[in-house]
Amino acid sequence: MSTEQVLNKALGAYLGFACGDALGATVEFMTPKQIQKRHGVHRDMIGGGWLALEAGQVTDDTQMSLALGQAIIDHQGWNIRAVADNFVAWLESDPPDIGNTCRRGITRYRDSGELFGLPRDDDAGNGACMRNLPVALATLNRPDYFNEWSLQQSHITHNHPLSNAATLTLGRMVNQLINGQDIDTCKQEAEQLISQYGEFAYKPYPGKASAYIVDTMQTVLHYFFSTDSFESCLIATVNQGADADTTGALVGMLAGAKYGIEQIPERWLARLDQQVVEQIRQQTTGLIRLAGLL
Ligand code: MN
Numbered sequence: 126m127s128t129e130q131v132l133n134k135a136l137g138a139y140l141g142f143a144c145g146d147a148l149g150a151t152v153e154f155m156t157p158k159q160i161q162k163r164h165g166v167h168r169d170m171i172g173g174g175w176l177a178l179e180a181g182q183v184t185d186d187t188q189m190s191l192a193l194g195q196a197i198i199d200h201q202g203w204n205i206r207a208v209a210d211n212f213v214a215w216l217e218s219d220p221p222d223i224g225n226t227c228r229r230g231i232t233r234y235r236d237s238g239e240l241f242g243l244p245r246d247d248d249a250g251n252g253a254c255m256r257n258l259p260v261a262l263a264t265l266n267r268p269d270y271f272n273e274w275s276l277q278q279s280h281i282t283h284n285h286p287l288s289n290a291a292t293l294t295l296g297r298m299v300n301q302l303i304n305g306q307d308i309d310t311c312k313q314e315a316e317q318l319i320s321q322y323g324e325f326a327y328k329p330y331p332g333k334a335s336a337y338i339v340d341t342m343q344t345v346l347h348y349f350f351s352t353d354s355f356e357s358c359l360i361a362t363v364n365q366g367a368d369a370d371t372t373g374a375l376v377g378m379l380a381g382a383k384y385g386i387e388q389i390p391e392r393w394l395a396r397l398d399q400q401v402v403e404q405i406r407q408q409t410t411g412l413i414r415l416a417g418l419l
């Protein structure tokens with residue numbers, strides 16, 4: 126892969142992530158039937174939804190990723206306290222939405238300085254997994270750093286084996302796709318996850334797309350592996366409803382890394398919050414450079 130190709134796929138992943146967030150947020154917490162009744166097939170970035178968003182506005186998924194990415198860039202490497210501090214600043218910026226587990230973990234850090242929560246059964250939401258892309262980009266082709274940084278940032282809010290496993294799996298898949306490897310490599314990665322934790326099995330697809338990391342992963346894997354373009358992949362995923370902004374973001378990350386930025390529909394890129402687009406462009410370059418690939 127040339128550096129140009131790596132940058133294209135990395136940018137595809139990050140912008141694809143934000144597109145999935147902005148597209149899916151409109152139908153977050155809806156059922157597929159409700160979506161169909163209201164939108165037919167939901168395919169445009171029109172905002173609205175339970176958060177009453179502007180068209181192209183992103184939510185906590187993208188905002189937390191940007192907070193994490195900025196901490197890495199500002200410190201030119203890993204500084205877990207800077208990551209946690211950025212999460213606190215974000216929490217206090219009155220964001221449109223924030224998951225309960227994220228709020229609990231960030232508040233604990235803010236009030237006690239305690240970076241990591243103890244393992245909890247109810248930490249198996251997708252909130253740590255959803256924000257890990259900047260770590261994957263900054264540690265491309267350095268699996269030791271990737272594992273360590275990923276788990277550290279996760280444990281600020283989520284300390285659960287299923288969250289850990291899914292977060293590492295998706296990051297490895299992004300790494301492989303950015304390196305130009307094919308879908309079979311990703312399927313093997315998914316099989317490895319399932320051999321370790323059978324609950325992630327996604328065939329036949331159970332049709333649940335909640336914020337429980339197992340439901341989220343099954344949805345992301347099912348639609349990523351059963352579609353053949355960036356656009357069809359995101360549309361199929363978000364029309365499954367439930368945690369549609371997060372499943373949309375995660376599948377957009379994989380599809381963007383696979384198909385590259387040229388497959389992201391122009392109508393979505395043009396509608397996406399342009400300040401976010403600019404931040405993503407800057408962070409992607411900075412993170413890839415940190416990985417030693419520019
Ligand atoms: Mn969200």
Ligand code: MN
Nearest residue numbers: 368369370371
């Ligand atoms: Mn969500």
